[in-house]
Amino acid sequence: MxxxxxxxxxxxxxxxxxxxxxxxxxxxxxxxxxxxxxxxxxxxxxxxxxxxxxxxxxxxxxxxxxxxxxxxxxxxxxxxxxxxxxxxxxxxxxxxxxxxxxxxxxxxxxxxxxxxxxxxxxxxxxxxxxxxxxxxxxxxxxxxxxxxxxxxxxxxxxxxxxxxxxxxxxxxxxxxxxxxxxxxxxxxxxxxxxxxxxxxxxxxxxxxxxxxxxxxxxxxxxxNSSYFDLRVAAKPKPVEKAAFPQFDDAKQWNRLETVFQQEALHTQSRLTLEDVAERLRLPARYVSYLINKQHGANFNQFVNTLRVEAVIRKLNDPAEQHKTLLALALEAGFNSKSTFNQVFRTHTGQSPSHYLTRVTRTTNPA
Missing domain, CATH: 1.20.1070 (Rhopdopsin 7-helix transmembrane proteins)
Structure with a gap:
């Protein structure tokens, strides 16, 4: 023994x-x-x-x-x-x-x-x-x-x-x-x-x-390579608007949403706050403030939310179901499987594979 x-x-x-x-x-x-x-x-x-x-x-x-x-x-x-x-x-x-x-x-x-x-x-x-x-x-x-x-x-x-x-x-x-x-x-x-x-x-x-x-x-x-990723989501830091009284928040937020919807900026894997600010011709600090105020999140969390929503839409689209989870994640703008798994779990409370299983059961009932 x-x-x-x-x-x-x-x-x-x-x-x-x-x-x-x-x-x-x-x-x-x-x-x-x-x-x-x-x-x-x-x-x-x-x-x-x-x-x-x-x-x-x-x-x-x-x-x-x-x-x-x-x-x-x-x-x-x-x-x-x-x-x-x-x-x-x-x-x-x-x-x-x-x-x-x-x-x-x-x-x-x-x-x-x-x-x-x-x-x-x-x-x-x-x-x-x-x-x-x-x-x-x-x-x-x-x-x-x-x-x-x-x-x-x-x-x-x-x-x-x-x-x-x-x-x-x-x-x-x-x-x-x-x-x-x-x-x-x-x-x-x-x-x-x-x-x-x-x-x-x-x-x-x-x-x-x-x-x-x-x-x-x-x-x-x-x-599961992401099993040891335990860090809790960071709380967004409030950004003061004091330096930008000349901007109309509602108008600029509408511009920002329109740009993301029409050009799918979130699908760019290395998208930065400065890239978006340059595209809108606005100060980066003001764009950060705007996202924080309207979305209640920082820039990275806002972009990752759009990416997760894009993956979920495609998971529910029969025309996209021939693609792997990794392929959908890369198309949505994620640059690695581990990052995608961690962000998806943070936003939905479940792993991508578990979510996919539920979608499969719904669309293909026994």
């Missing part, structure tokens, strides 16, 4: 590490939330890899590579905190000075690595770092308390944005997407605290939880 457990731990941790590196790279390039989600998965994947090492007694092998020193529980509290902000706070921005929140984790890793290398180079049997009560408190107790606080705040924000008991019911897939990570982190924190603080023998339960989570979460991500 132990051999099977070791195989499962190795497969799950390997899958988790691959996914974490992919998310970290993606987060460094564009979507910052993925960076912190990747750090969370990296930490728990190394924990499970360490469990594999203990199962097969890898740690006792000669010339062993000490991968476990590159893990620090101190990564979890700030990573969860920042990920929660990106997932629940519109227009949240990660500032450079926030990187100092990860300094304790880097110090922890550096000291562990130095301690291990010193033991190898000198041959001296140095005492384990965890035997030091101060070190144990800083690297074992504080991460639990910090993680509990971050997870608690995450849950509070989720229930504010997506209430479980209210008239705003989320589709099942969206509900799972929004709450699955929180439920996992909450369960992990409770088990973690029970094992470390109350000395309960529950580490096999933690390892099982990590294994199941990494397999299921990775599968969901591979099956």
């Amino acid at each position: 132990d051999n099977w457990k070791a195989v499962l731990y190795l497969l799950a941790s390997g899958q988790g590490l691959l996914l974490s590196f992919a998310l970290i790279i993606k987060g460094l390039r564009s979507q910052r939330a993925n960076l912190f989600l990747g750090l969370i998965l990296y930490t728990i994947s190394l924990e499970l890899l360490n469990a594999w090492g203990m199962q097969v007694q890898y740690h006792r092998s000669p010339d062993v590579f000490p991968f476990w020193v590159f893990q620090s529980y101190l990564i979890l509290p700030p990573a969860i905190w920042f990920f929660a902000h990106y997932s629940t706070v519109s227009d949240y921005t990660f500032r450079r000075r926030y990187i100092w929140a990860f300094a304790p984790a880097l110090i922890d890793i550096f000291i562990q690595l130095s301690w291990t290398l010193s033991r190898r180079m000198t041959g001296h049997q140095l005492p384990p770092l965890l035997d030091n009560s101060i070190w144990f408190f800083c690297t074992e107790i504080l991460p639990i308390l910090g993680t509990a606080a971050a997870v608690g705040w995450f849950g509070h924000q989720l229930t504010k944005l997506f209430p479980i008991r209210s008239g705003r019911f989320l589709p099942l897939g969206e509900f799972v997407k929004r709450y699955s990570l929180f439920v996992f982190l909450a369960a992990l924190t409770v088990l973690w605290a029970a094992g470390v603080l109350f000395k309960r023998p529950i580490f096999s339960e933690i390892e099982l939880l990590l294994t199941l989570f990494l397999f299921v979460y990775a599968y969901l991500g591979y099956a």
Whole structure:
């Protein structure tokens, strides 16, 4: 049985590490939330890899590579905190000075690595770092308390944005997407605290939880590339009209709508506010104000609404039903499948494929 457990731990941790590196790279390039989600998965994947090492007694092998020193529980509290902000706070921005929140984790890793290398180079049997009560408190107790606080705040924000008991019911897939990570982190924190603080023998339960989570979460991500796109829609910022008293809002809004209808500007994938302003020969700031006032949204949200409406019209048009969803999305002005999926879900509350299934059932009843 132990051999099977070791195989499962190795497969799950390997899958988790691959996914974490992919998310970290993606987060460094564009979507910052993925960076912190990747750090969370990296930490728990190394924990499970360490469990594999203990199962097969890898740690006792000669010339062993000490991968476990590159893990620090101190990564979890700030990573969860920042990920929660990106997932629940519109227009949240990660500032450079926030990187100092990860300094304790880097110090922890550096000291562990130095301690291990010193033991190898000198041959001296140095005492384990965890035997030091101060070190144990800083690297074992504080991460639990910090993680509990971050997870608690995450849950509070989720229930504010997506209430479980209210008239705003989320589709099942969206509900799972929004709450699955929180439920996992909450369960992990409770088990973690029970094992470390109350000395309960529950580490096999933690390892099982990590294994199941990494397999299921990775599968969901591979099956749907937009699964990890959790950021809430940004709230439009009001724009003052004080500098443009000479314009008639109703007249200019009619001009703007006419131009979009006749020239289908929204189908241009790289359309900018400046492009529209130049076409109407109006100041860009005034066009932004006009869209905000008349449509209650910023420029990007306004254009994406038109694009989604164009896709929906074609989905309901029998003459267009031979085309794929991706083809319709590109024709409407979206420049990628992931962006289209995310925007469509934001505007309709369901995925494009789910909407297409409903349309198909309506037009082709059994």
